Amino acid sequence: MFKYFVSFLLVFGVVRCGTDKNEEGKDFFLGLALISAFSNYGTIAFAFDPDKDDEIYLYGLKENRTINVTENVGRDLAPRWSPNGKNLAFNSRRTVHGHNRPEIYTMDFPSREVRRITNTSAPDENQRAAWFPDSSSIVFQRGTYFAPSKLRLMKHDLKTGTETTLYEAGDKLHAAPGISPNGKYMVFQSNQDFAGTFPSRLYMMNLSNSQISNFVHPSVDLGSDADPKWSPDGKWITFTSARNGSGEYSHIYTVNFETNEVSQITFGNYSDSSPDFSPNGKEIVFQSNRYREYGLHIVSLETKEIRYLREGRTPVWSSQSLQELGF
Numbered sequence: 001m002f003k004y005f006v007s008f009l010l011v012f013g014v015v016r017c018g019t020d021k022n023e024e025g026k027d028f029f030l031g032l033a034l035i036s037a038f039s040n041y042g043t044i045a046f047a048f049d050p051d052k053d054d055e056i057y058l059y060g061l062k063e064n065r066t067i068n069v070t071e072n073v074g075r076d077l078a079p080r081w082s083p084n085g086k087n088l089a090f091n092s093r094r095t096v097h098g099h100n101r102p103e104i105y106t107m108d109f110p111s112r113e114v115r116r117i118t119n120t121s122a123p124d125e126n127q128r129a130a131w132f133p134d135s136s137s138i139v140f141q142r143g144t145y146f147a148p149s150k151l152r153l154m155k156h157d158l159k160t161g162t163e164t165t166l167y168e169a170g171d172k173l174h175a176a177p178g179i180s181p182n183g184k185y186m187v188f189q190s191n192q193d194f195a196g197t198f199p200s201r202l203y204m205m206n207l208s209n210s211q212i213s214n215f216v217h218p219s220v221d222l223g224s225d226a227d228p229k230w231s232p233d234g235k236w237i238t239f240t241s242a243r244n245g246s247g248e249y250s251h252i253y254t255v256n257f258e259t260n261e262v263s264q265i266t267f268g269n270y271s272d273s274s275p276d277f278s279p280n281g282k283e284i285v286f287q288s289n290r291y292r293e294y295g296l297h298i299v300s301l302e303t304k305e306i307r308y309l310r311e312g313r314t315p316v317w318s319s320q321s322l323q324e325l326g327f
Contacts, residue, residue, distance in 0.1 A: 046312035060322035085318035110326020279319035
């Protein structure tokens with residue numbers, strides 16, 4: 001009988017945890033349901049703003065606990081795990097440094113030591129960092145969305161502080177970069193083929209020769225392709241697109257890197273975005289308005305079953321448990 005009760009919780013999206021700022025919920029039944037639900041464990045980092053001031057949180061799947069890891073004046077957004085899942089990059093508007101423009105920071109676990117990585121002058125903003133495979137460098141977007149809008153893609157060596165421009169072409173918005181697990185390619189979104197700010201499309205850079213190619217552009221321009229992320233094995237890329245949503249709704253897609261075969265993963269009159277692969281590549285965590293304005297969900301790539309987790313935005317998935325991260 002109990003197993004049917006657990007199935008009911010999963011199918012109808014009841015499995016969730018609360019949203020208190022320092023919540024460490026351990027509800028027995030929900031905890032058992034979560035353990036039954038996930039083929040992956042690990043920890044999901046995400047942004048959340050219970051007091052209208054985004055902070056970074058961690059949610060442990062096996063432990064069914066939520067931990068608040070940043071607390072400051074100024075929004076903390078766009079977390080991104082390092083390949084080993086022990087370091088987190090994010091951008092922050094914390095005013096302790098004298099301004100409220102986004103800069104890139106990193107947090108190491110289990111020490112929770114925070115380091116400021118970038119330091120640029122107005123109007124530049126630094127956002128949406130991602131890691132190189134050996135964790136020695138990060139890539140991120142620098143510039144501004146405000147007139148005169150322009151974003152370029154930068155590489156920052158974490159040991160030396162040396163910065164290199166990886167891509168800059170015209171007054172365009174090149175954003176959301178991600179480096180392949182073998183370190184040979186960079187995928188990103190850009191509006192470079194359009195006169196206006198939108199839509200954006202995905203592009204691929206060969207890092208050995210800096211050659212840029214269009215990547216899985218749709219035949220009909222209904223909306224933007226955005227938020228690309230690599231699978232842990234480098235064989236797939238997940239992204240969000242409005243290509244089959246009549247330009248109104250966005251869904252989660254995957255594409256085979258070698259064949260360019262695109263598969264739609266989520267459906268319906270919803271806005272799904274910010275996907276990231278699970279550590280074993282069999283599930284995707286994403287942000288959606290399916291149950292509330294900003295909610296975290298997981299979809300199985302095999303069954304397309306979707307499970308609601310909790311409130312939050314821009315989730316990313318680490319293989320490390322909360323205990324392994326020091327909690």
